[in-house]
Amino acid sequence: MSNPLLEGKADECHLLLGNEAIVRGALEAGVHIVTCYPGTPSSEVPDTFRRIGGTGRQYLMQYSVNEKVAMEVACGASLAGAKALVTMKHVGLNVAADPLFTATYTGLPGGLVILSADDPGFHSSQNEQDNRNYARAASLPCFEPCSAQEAKDMTKEAFRVARLLQQPVLLRTTTRVNHMRGAVRFGALPEEKEPLVAFERNPLRFVPVPAVAKLRHMALEQNMAKARELAEESVFTREHVPASAPRAGIIVSGVSRNYVCDALQTGQWEEKVRVLELGMTWPLPEQRILSFLNSCDKVLIVEENDPLLEKDVRAMAQKAGCATAIAGKGGVLTIQGEYSTPLLMQAIADFLGEPHEKPQVQAPAQLPKRPPNLCAGCSHRAVYYAARQIFGDEAVYSSDIGCYTLGMLPPLRCADFLFCMGSSISAGSGFAMLAKRQVVGFIGDSTFFHSGMTGLANALFNRMDIIVVILDNGTTAMTGHQPNPGMLQDQLGELCQHLDIESIVRGIGVTQVKKVHAFNLKSVEKALQEFKDMQGVRVLIAEEPCALYARRSLHRGGSRVAVVVDQGEATKRCIDGFACPAFCRKDGAYAVDPTLCTGCGLCLQVAPTGFKLVKRA
Amino acid sequence: MDAQKKLRIYFTGVGGQGSLTATALLARTALFAGVDVVAGEVHGMAQRGGVVESVLLLGGWRSPKLEYGEADVILGFEPLETLRGLPYLRKGGVVFSSSDAMPPVGVALGLERYPDMEEIKAKIAEVASESHFLPCRELGAKAGAVQAGNTVLLAAVCASGILPFGVDVFEEALKRFLPAKLQPANLQALEYGRSYFA
Known part of the structure; x- marks a missing residue:
């Protein structure tokens, strides 16, 4: 097509x-x-x-x-x-x-x-x-x-x-x-x-x-x-001069150009201010900016985040001996977050000395939250649950960048610190060296290839202590299932070559390596238990495809769903401790939402008496 | 048709419901109708079961983001999210919402209370000049696909006369832009939405 x-x-x-x-x-x-x-x-x-x-x-x-x-x-x-x-x-x-x-x-x-x-x-x-x-x-x-x-x-x-x-x-x-x-x-x-x-x-x-x-x-x-x-x-350096040739001006760059435009229209201030829009923002068109400054008595500079344009324009004006008053960050125009049309209306009203009524805004109601969560059937939840069983609060959990960062939420609470891609291993091993505490680092497959391998080599080279759990779900899940070297060969096609994570880990020189299926809770727990009493660099590779990827690309799973068969203590413990989003309450009783359940069967392993798998209706 | 009519619409729903697809479809319809259009979305982390918001601006607005009090219309694909998004509506704006609830995890586990539909309607009536609630999921399922429920809501807003184009243009756009296999359910869903204002 x-x-x-x-x-x-x-x-x-x-x-x-x-x-x-x-x-x-x-x-x-x-x-x-x-x-x-x-x-x-x-x-x-x-x-x-x-x-x-x-x-x-x-x-x-x-x-x-x-x-x-x-x-x-x-x-x-x-x-x-x-x-x-x-x-x-x-x-x-x-x-x-x-x-x-x-x-x-x-x-x-x-x-x-x-x-x-x-x-x-x-x-x-x-x-x-x-x-x-x-x-x-x-x-x-x-x-x-x-x-x-x-x-x-x-x-x-x-x-x-x-x-x-x-x-x-x-x-x-x-x-x-x-x-x-x-x-x-x-x-x-x-x-x-x-x-x-x-x-x-x-x-x-x-x-x-x-x-x-x-x-x-x-x-x-x-x-x-x-x-x-x-x-x-540049055609992207644009000056708007109203017929009245006002002596007030705005210099604006980036997405804020939209907010300024909508704010001027809404406030009906278009005739009161000239605007210099910068689309090519480095190097700055100094002559254009200086002549704009000279056409104004006062200028407001609008840019999200850092006051970069503002500082440069101030420096330009100082060098040229230009006396135009320059305003920028301050008041509602902060370095924090995004700007908006109402925010710019306030800033422009203040700048022009125009009357402006703050819009009446109803306070948001206190409502049940809908936080992002690990999906139903996500293999990361299984590994986190196992780690909690073995280490509890004794270990410190070093996290990394990916869906699995969501493991920070209770009840799993398997993320204590995080900086950037790959830091789970290097920052984790650094922490362990000084804190003298067991550190369990979690890193995804794509993140491991991105910058986990060097940290692993370093930890081994320097004889550091860490348990690294590679959460290998076979894809780059968070950003939308892009290929990475760990992806299966038949998914990659002939232009890419699959790389085997275990061979890499062993090739770097790690000898304490175990590989498990993430959905086999007993084997994950057993491996972690064994690692707990060992020293040095230990690597557990926990394999299981991302649930969304398995369904969409591998066309796997979903033929069975879990149902609750007992309302007792074991079921409650599983619901509270495992916290799968498919768990729900129906007419006061615990239940599993069949539209969310992927049939991974983890709840049966956590509470064998509480659940069973049945054929999807 | 008043192609210059300026209108700001705030969309809200739950990840996986297809509210971004609905936003893009209405945006394409607007362009097809010759109306100036800008839509804004946020992708990424929030979509993992969280709230998904987007905006559609008609008639020359440029800012791909709305603040509280700026929306003329709210299109809510889930009633709790419609209520959560209510501060975005300007006083006197209009609300179109699904009345089919999707309880968030805290509610599903019995830890939090989902507000009653009557409570939601009353809160919305304090701000909106009119509000419309349609059982979108149910009607979508009746039309042949739960996801077609979004089309019920889009058709209703088009049929209400509030947009610079009507439901016939939307029907034309569905036929033009949707894959053939999705058309029967969506065209049926469109009829349910249209008949709401018939």
Whole structure:
């Protein structure tokens, strides 16, 4: 079936998710290769490339094992002359920062665009870091779309700039832009892809030993000066001047451009203020900003998260001796979370000295909560239950990034600390060394490949103590079942090779290794019990496919469901201690909701007298 | 049809119910009808059995996110979530909600109390100028698929005349955008929604 992203002609208009619009923009730019590590809110970009094109059709693509590797593969491809796109969530760019900060020195002839999908408001993340900081720190031209149309247009423009300057370009989005839908008018797809830029061997550019790097730093400065000229001329630098030519102005970037626009319309203040919208946000168009400052007596700067634009504009004004009053963070405009239209109405009313009534808002009612939870039939619950039985509160539980972080909730309470991908093993072993306590670290299969292997090697090398439980559910569950090296070969297809986790663990040198089926509670408990009395690095691999993945992709399970056969103490203990979301109360009695139960049979193992499995009606 | 009519709709439901699919379908219908449209969704962690919210903005609004008091319409696919989302409704706005409850885990285990339907309706009536409750899951099942229950609610809001396009445009969009095998149940569900305002 033809897909509009792959086949759609110029001037067609389609409703696209921001992330789909990025895909279309990259296709219009003639992207040769896409690399990624999935992470909300970036995942639909690579997933869409995978869904519509398959590998090798018009472009190459890969799910890399982590963001650093994805970045390096894309850098290599771009050195080989390709237009490359690498996608990740904001914290992924921390992992990928090492190659990035030197790739800006060497430059990349083919053109590299980096998508960093930031998450102000913590929708699915452990922090809300502002990756515009990377544009400044590493020297990356940066684009920030605020609509689906711009997501497409700026992706295409980012590729143009990346190839023109031979510098990596940052496409910085935020959750609301990645996951917004809007009408997108298409440009033309290239008739033929631009050829690869032939690689010319030049160690004095591409091998940054100190003497070379010193020269390249100067080249980078020159290239960024050229980028600044592009920003001055950019169609994404837009000034709105009302007929009344007011002496008050707003400079705004990112998704806040929408909130400012809607707030000005709602407050009917459009005639009272001029607006400078910045779409290319690094390097800043200094001349445009200075002339805007000079046209105003006072200017308000609006940006979510860090006051980066504000500080730069203040510095520019100081240097130029410009006396325009500058306002930014303060009052309702904080560095916390996301902005909104009502928040901007308040900020703009304060700035303009306009009367503004705060909307009356009804306080949210105290209602039964609906917290996210491990799914019914999730194998992580079984392993956590077993760990609680063996270690209770005696052990400290080191967690990692994935669905299994939800094991922090009672009654399982199997997450005591967490930093980032892979930290369960390294931070866990560090903690154990000083606290002299048993540490049980939990890490998923994709996270193990991402950055668990190095921590494991380190723990072994330094003779540290930790029990590592690899929760191998055969897929990258949290972000939507993307491939990883642990996935079964027949699911991966012929372009990828399955890697065996046990062989890797043993290959690193771990000798205390056990492998169990997560749904065999007795064997999980037995393995943990044995590990409890041992020292050093111990690894338990608990295998069982993710319940959603098993149903959707492996077409397994679901032929049987559990029913409650006894209302006694054992049943109650299972319901309280195992807490499967399929448990419920019906007419005052314990029951299992057959629409949620997957028939995993764990409740029978916890309370053999309380439940039985029957054929699904 | 008033394509310039500005309207902000807040959608809420439970993970797995298909409320994001419903949002996207109504957004495509709006574009098909020539109305300016922006929709906003949040994907990811919240979907693991949690609350799923989304917004649909018609007629030129740009912000893909709503705050309390900004929505003209709430489309709730589960009554408790409709009540939870009520602060988003502006005074005098309109509510369309499923009346079929899906108890959250605390309620399922008997630890918390699910509010009575009458209580929910009364709280909504304090803010909304009108509210409509339809047994969407039940009607969806009757039409041939529980998920088609969302179409009952969408058809009802289209038939109410509150949107810049009517239920006939929605019907046309269903025929155009839904896979053939999903059409019979959804077209039947559409009739249930349409007849609510007949």
